[in-house]
Amino acid sequence: MDDHAIPLDAETKAVEMPEDHREELRLWLRLLTCTTLIEGEVRRRLREKFDVTLPRFDLMAQLDKAPDGMTLSDLSKRMMVSNGNLTGLVERLVASGHIARMVSPTDRRAMVISLTKTGRDEFRSMAAEHEHWIADLFGDLSAKERSELMRLLAKTKLSARRAIAGDEQ
Amino acid sequence: MDDHAIPLDAETKAVEMPEDHREELRLWLRLLTCTTLIEGEVRRRLREKFDVTLPRFDLMAQLDKAPDGMTLSDLSKRMMVSNGNLTGLVERLVASGHIARMVSPTDRRAMVISLTKTGRDEFRSMAAEHEHWIADLFGDLSAKERSELMRLLAKTKLSARRAIAGDEQ
DNA sequence: ACAATTTATTTTAAGATTAAAACAATTGCC
DNA sequence: GGCAATTGTTTTAATCTTAAAATAAATTGT
Numbered sequence: 001m002d003d004h005a006i007p008l009d010a011e012t013k014a015v016e017m018p019e020d021h022r023e024e025l026r027l028w029l030r031l032l033t034c035t036t037l038i039e040g041e042v043r044r045r046l047r048e049k050f051d052v053t054l055p056r057f058d059l060m061a062q063l064d065k066a067p068d069g070m071t072l073s074d075l076s077k078r079m080m081v082s083n084g085n086l087t088g089l090v091e092r093l094v095a096s097g098h099i100a101r102m103v104s105p106t107d108r109r110a111m112v113i114s115l116t117k118t119g120r121d122e123f124r125s126m127a128a129e130h131e132h133w134i135a136d137l138f139g140d141l142s143a144k145e146r147s148e149l150m151r152l153l154a155k156t157k158l159s160a161r162r163a164i165a166g167d168e169q
Numbered sequence: 170m171d172d173h174a175i176p177l178d179a180e181t182k183a184v185e186m187p188e189d190h191r192e193e194l195r196l197w198l199r200l201l202t203c204t205t206l207i208e209g210e211v212r213r214r215l216r217e218k219f220d221v222t223l224p225r226f227d228l229m230a231q232l233d234k235a236p237d238g239m240t241l242s243d244l245s246k247r248m249m250v251s252n253g254n255l256t257g258l259v260e261r262l263v264a265s266g267h268i269a270r271m272v273s274p275t276d277r278r279a280m281v282i283s284l285t286k287t288g289r290d291e292f293r294s295m296a297a298e299h300e301h302w303i304a305d306l307f308g309d310l311s312a313k314e315r316s317e318l319m320r321l322l323a324k325t326k327l328s329a330r331r332a333i334a335g336d337e338q
Numbered sequence: 339a340c341a342a343t344t345t346a347t348t349t350t351a352a353g354a355t356t357a358a359a360a361c362a363a364t365t366g367c368c
Numbered sequence: 369g370g371c372a373a374t375t376g377t378t379t380t381a382a383t384c385t386t387a388a389a390a391t392a393a394a395t396t397g398t
Binding site: 019021022023024025026027028030031032033034035036037038039040041080131132133134135136137138139140141145146148149150152153154155156157158159160161162163164 | 188190191192193194195196197199200201202203204205206207208209210249300301302303304305306307308309310314315317318319321322323324325326327328329330331332333
Binding site: 222253 | 353354355356357358362363364
């Protein structure tokens with residue numbers, strides 16, 4: 001197409017050259033790799049040391065922060081998983097005695113889920129060790145680097161939310 | 170426990186206070202949130218616009234980078250998923266005509282997977298749009314912020330690998 | 339009050355995912 | 369050459385996950 005015949009000054013470049021977003025793509029792949037790497041290791045250790053799955057641990061973590069319990073919808077939003085997913089997960093955690101389920105006193109559609117004593121005790125002891133694992137996994141970053149990463153991820157989160165909200169109109 | 174009675178100078182603090190790793194935990198949760206947010210949106214758009222799942226897209230992305238094909242083991246390592254997982258995924262992509270499977274000429278145990286013409290064409294057109302989505306999702310970060318995030322994630326990746334390698338001995 | 343809409347959950351069907359065991363072929367070692 | 373260990377894949381069983389449809393209760397508009 002005789003590209004070399006077209007003089008590419010800044011102006012024509014902006015119009016003629018499709019933008020290259022390989023850099024953002026690499027950034028996304030690296031973000032995904034970090035998460036997958038850490039998540040996989042946490043999953044492996046949870047299974048190995050406590051014979052618990054990550055979804056079960058995550059669900060208990062949410063409930064531990066809500067002493068009065070939460071509805072399935074709240075859990076679903078917090079955990080960013082589908083409602084149907086939670087139904088099965090909750091089912092198994094009730095069966096194993098870690099959580100209790102009761103009908104909301106104010107809304108007969110809603111189920112309020114909360115940790116049992118056993119569930120809370122087990123979770124707390126797992127969480128203590130889990131915290132050390134995470135600290136170790138991020139251990140090579142300085143305090144300054146961690147806080148800078150925190151800031152950039154906060155901005156990324158807002159950026160993504162903006163892009164997602166803008167899309168759905 | 171009359172904590173206020175104990176003078177906490179730097180020295181006793183280091184010995185008596187169990188280290189607090191809440192900050193690292195928050196960092197991890199934020200990393201996870203960003204990934205989940207972006208991944209969920211990409212998954213949703215892939216289904217909506219191309220009727221394809223993210224795992225299928227990811228697998229084709231790997232193959233597109235390897236014109237001569239890859240073995241299942243290579244794919245498994247690159248994608249950081251189990252071998253068994255790939256067997257089913259590959260099965261479905263062969264059935265839909267996107268990839269081809271052949272026995273390795275040098276190793277009769279190994280299967281070499283590669284994109285068909287259809288698969289490659291379809292993937293390329295999806296990938297072009299996908300790249301724009303990603304650019305938009307990270308759109309509020311400046312070039313400088315993106316490169317700093319890239320650097321910090323590279324360091325995080327190395328840190329995690331170090332922690333994982335150290336653990337498995 | 340009552341019809342329409344929204345909200346909360348469950349069910350269903352399909353696919354994705356893992357860990358562990360089974361199987362098959364190759365490689366390394368003697 | 370032959371045996372042990374390793375490597376590549378598949379199978380199996382269980383769990384996880386989603387999207388979409390179904391169900392049920394609450395809320396809204398008139």
